[in-house]
Amino acid sequence: MLVYLFRRLVNVVFMLLVVAAVTFGIFFMVPKLTGTDPAMLYVGKIADKVAVEGIRHKMGLDKSIIEQFWLFLKGVFVGRDYNAGTDMTHCAAPCLGYSFKTEREVWPLLLNRVGVDFSLAAGACVLWLVFGTATGVVSALRRGTALDRLTMSVALAGVSLPIYFTGLVALAVFGHQLGWFPINYTDLTDDPLAWFEGLVLPWVTLAFLYAATYARLSRATLLDVLGEDYIRTARAKGLKEPVVIGKHAMRSTLTPILTIFGMDLGGLLGGAVLTEKTFNLRGLGYEAVTSIQSSDLPVIMGVTLFAAFFIVMANLVVDLLYAVVDPRVRLT
């Protein structure tokens, strides 16, 4: 078990290294090919040659790409000094460099942004997990009835409708028309109530999108499970139907749901571009879009690493939980 965990963690680090190398490769090679100079991006259009050279030297852009990558990695783990003679800046670990645009450190910036995604995911995932699974279960138990057909139609709509449609409708109706919810994001630490109110609409719309998938998955899985021999055995023992369904059938139904839940959550924490854009939230997704638009390479690097980290960790957590849920799974 501990050996397994250690091996998986090594694996995680390795995966992140690969992601970092590939991203670094792409984003630091491309400017070379297109003839733009990263140093120019720092200093802006009206810089003179001397200033550009100074920046280039200070940021280490005059070194080879391998060396730059090494310095970048070193910065992540032990921090990094940007040194240009008299002008010296220290960037504490974990250092992801400085934004070209704002010239601020990337790490605190992203840490700030990811709070929005955590807030968004925290509420939405509870909603979609509870309502999605419950809907699917009820649907499966009432299969073939009008209720089943209705919920499955709604679920189909949920899967098909993009968030920028449902989100805008929700904003227009409940935000502007009825004025029930504010349409601004407030930090949890600033005002918990405002934080909650501001997130209700994004939570509900995002949960609707995901819940639809969960409803369909849990319905299909439960129907499969109900046909299993061990369900017949449970009934043959004389167990009450709620126990047969709630204990024996649900335990098996939740396993595949757990898997996609981990993936979805991991993906969501790495930025939800459409949702953030629709509700004007400034999370990692927003940062990703703006940094790409402005070729802000250090920020792009940071966002990619953040997202990759969440997805890889979610994978690991799911695998560990799997072993808890299913005794047949051996972690070796």
Add this chain to the structure above:
Amino acid sequence: MSNTDQPNLADKSFLSVRDLKVHFPTDDGLVKSVNGLSFDLERGKTLGIVGESGSGKSVTSLSIMGLHRTGTKRGAPRISGEIWLDGEDLVAADPDRVRKLRGQKMAMIFQDPLTAMHPYYTVGAQIVEGYRAHHPGASKKEARKRAVEMLDRVGIPQPDRRVDNYPHEFSGGMRQRAMIAMALVNDPSLLIADEPTTALDVTVQAQILDLIRDLQKEFGSAVIIITHDLGVVAELADDILVMYGGKPVERGPAATIFESPEHPYTWGLLGSMPRLDRELQDRLIPVKGTPPSLINVPSGCAFHPRCPYAELTGGRSTSEVPALAEAAPRHHAACHLPIAERHRIFTEEIAPRL
């Protein structure tokens, strides 16, 4: 087993099935899985129900257990007739009453012990659950003690350790033993074993059959063994009921069925059974053709399309459904062939080849 088709209800046996019909409505038509089945079974006796796939033997057992209602994905089956268990009609009874009897007064062992146990719960937990479902007052500790006791009784070594194993950590034969322990945990008076050895290694099959026989002697319960394998019932059964196309075609004491079978289908089953105690034959004689459709059951005798002697009945086999009639004391068969003719064919043509 009683002597007549419709005995007085006064001298009802422990288990008494009367004209049981189980029909499943499907998109293709009405599937008549069981279509008029009657039999009786006393405590301490074993009945073997024999037939091919689709003869209705498993549906019969599920109906007795009341599992036909919930076990299907399609529409609810239509069930008629009577199933009397110790003076109670299970067909007419409230489903919750039948549920309470399930696992307590009547229990069932299934074919494949791997899929029949929940993979996520330990063997012990599953036995404990069955015990506590019918002993609400029992503490977890008592129930666990009982589970260990049962595992020991069915011959599982180190039961106090194995009780915490998961089903996948057991071998096939051990799993079936555990299933039997689970079924017997509440001392049921009726035990139904649906193909209990089919999914097991040949070497283990005999052990499981021995176990069932020993336990029956010990607990004095009535046992129904459902199988397509005449060898299994030869080992265990007091009486045999042969089913074909949802109906009983022959029934009688096991020894009689093996020595002087009356129905051509039973002849076919016996002819297709490998035997080591006879001279080596060139080949086994299969029953020709395929099992009948249960939606469009052949007219008259359901077996007539496959029966080599159908022409000897003067056309009755295609037009008239044969009744289960007494051929000898306690021995019934549903066949249009005159008894004398049947005996002649059996002694002249069939017996020498068996």
